[in-house]
Amino acid sequence: MLTVRAPATSANLGSGFDVFGVALGTPADVVRVERAPETTITVTGAGSQYIPEDPAKNTVGAVAEALDAPAHIRIDKGVRPSSGLGSSAASAAAAAVALNALYDRGRSREELVPIAAEGEALVSGEAHADNVAPSLLGGFTVVTDDSVTQVDASVPVVACLPEISVSTRDARGVVPQSATMDEVVTTVGNAATLTVGMTRDDPVLVGEGLTDDIVTPERTKLIDGYDRVREAALEAGATGVTVSGAGPGILAVCHRRDRRAIASAMVDAFDAVGVESRAYQTAVSDGATLYR
Numbered sequence: 001m002l003t004v005r006a007p008a009t010s011a012n013l014g015s016g017f018d019v020f021g022v023a024l025g026t027p028a029d030v031v032r033v034e035r036a037p038e039t040t041i042t043v044t045g046a047g048s049q050y051i052p053e054d055p056a057k058n059t060v061g062a063v064a065e066a067l068d069a070p071a072h073i074r075i076d077k078g079v080r081p082s083s084g085l086g087s088s089a090a091s092a093a094a095a096a097v098a099l100n101a102l103y104d105r106g107r108s109r110e111e112l113v114p115i116a117a118e119g120e121a122l123v124s125g126e127a128h129a130d131n132v133a134p135s136l137l138g139g140f141t142v143v144t145d146d147s148v149t150q151v152d153a154s155v156p157v158v159a160c161l162p163e164i165s166v167s168t169r170d171a172r173g174v175v176p177q178s179a180t181m182d183e184v185v186t187t188v189g190n191a192a193t194l195t196v197g198m199t200r201d202d203p204v205l206v207g208e209g210l211t212d213d214i215v216t217p218e219r220t221k222l223i224d225g226y227d228r229v230r231e232a233a234l235e236a237g238a239t240g241v242t243v244s245g246a247g248p249g250i251l252a253v254c255h256r257r258d259r260r261a262i263a264s265a266m267v268d269a270f271d272a273v274g275v276e277s278r279a280y281q282t283a284v285s286d287g288a289t290l291y292r
C-alpha cells in the first residue's frame with residue numbers, strides 16, 4: 001500500500017484567473033492505494049457525504065483511468081468539497097502521485113499535471129490545471145495552455161472557509177466574457193507585481209498584486225459577508241485579500257506576525273453576518289508527499 005498527502009491549493013490569486021495557483025501547508029487530503037483488478041473508492045473525512053464513490057464520478061477514478069492503474073483507493077478528505085481550496089484537485093493530485101508509483105509508470109510531477117487535470121474535467125467540465133499543478137509541484141505555479149512553471153515560495157497566508165458552498169461550475173457561470181483594454185492593462189500589471197512578489201517571498205508585493213477588477217467582483221456576490229470579511233482582514237494587517245479559487249474560501253496574504261489576528265478577525269466578521277467559518281493560518285508550501 002502507498003500513501004500520499006496532497007495539499008489544498010488556492011487558484012487564481014485575483015489577477016491570475018485560470019493561471020496562478022499556490023500550494024497551502026494545511027489542510028490536505030490523504031490517499032492510500034493498493035493494486036486491484038478494478039478501481040474501487042472509499043471516502044471519509046471532511047464533506048465526504050457529498051463526494052461520490054463511483055469511479056466514474058470521482059476525480060481519482062478519472063486519474064486511475066488515465067494512468068491505466070486500477071486500484072482500491074481510500075481517500076481521507078482534509079479539504080472540504082466546493083470550498084475554493086482545491087478539494088477535488090487535492091484528491092486527484094494525490095491519486096496521480098500514488099498510482100504513478102504503485103504501477104511504476106515513471107511519469108514526472110510535471111507530466112502528472114494533465115493527468116490529474118482529467119479529474120477536474122470530470123467535476124467542472126474543463127480540465128483546468130491551476131489547482132492540480134500547485135498540489136503536485138508545490139510553491140507558486142503558472143499554468144498556460146502548453147506549459148507549467150513553478151517557483152518555490154513560502155509567503156504567509158490565512159485561508160478562511162465559510163460554511164457555505166459554491167460549486168466551481170456555478171462560479172464559472174458568472175465570469176464576464178469580455179474586458180476593457182484598461183482592465184486588461186491593470187490586471188497584467190497586478191499579475192506581474194504578484195509574480196515578482198512570489199519570487200522574493202514578499203507579502204507586500206503579493207498582496208498588492210491580488211487586485212482584479214474583472215472576475216473577482218462578480219464572484220464576491222456569491223459569498224455572503226465577503227466585503228465585511230475583506231475589510232476586517234485588511235484592518236488586522238492583511239496586505240491583500242481575494243476570493244480563493246472559485247470561492248467561497250477567502251485568501252488573505254500577510255506577514256507571519258499578523259496571521260493569528262487576521263484569522264480571528266475574518267472568523268468574527270463572518271460570524272457577524274450569521275455565517276460559521278474556520279480559518280487556516282498557513283503559508284505557501286510544498287506539494288504532494290509520497291510515503292512508501
Ligand SMILES: Nc1ncnc2c1ncn2[C@@H]1O[C@H](COP(=O)(O)OP(=O)(O)OP(=O)(O)O)[C@@H](O)[C@H]1O
Nearest residue numbers: 058059082083084085086087088091123168245246
Ligand atoms: N475526490 C473528490 N474530492 C472532492 N470533491 C470531489 C471528488 N470527486 C468528485 N468530487 C466532486 O467535485 C465537486 C467539488 O469540486 P469543486 O471544484 O466544485 O470544489 P473545490 O475543488 O473545493 O473548489 P475549487 O476548485 O474552486 O478550489 C463536488 O461536486 C464533489 O462531489
Ligand SMILES: N[C@@H](CCO)C(=O)O
Nearest residue numbers: 011018130168245246
Ligand atoms: N480557475 C478556476 C479554479 C477553480 O477550480 C476558477 O476560478 O474557476
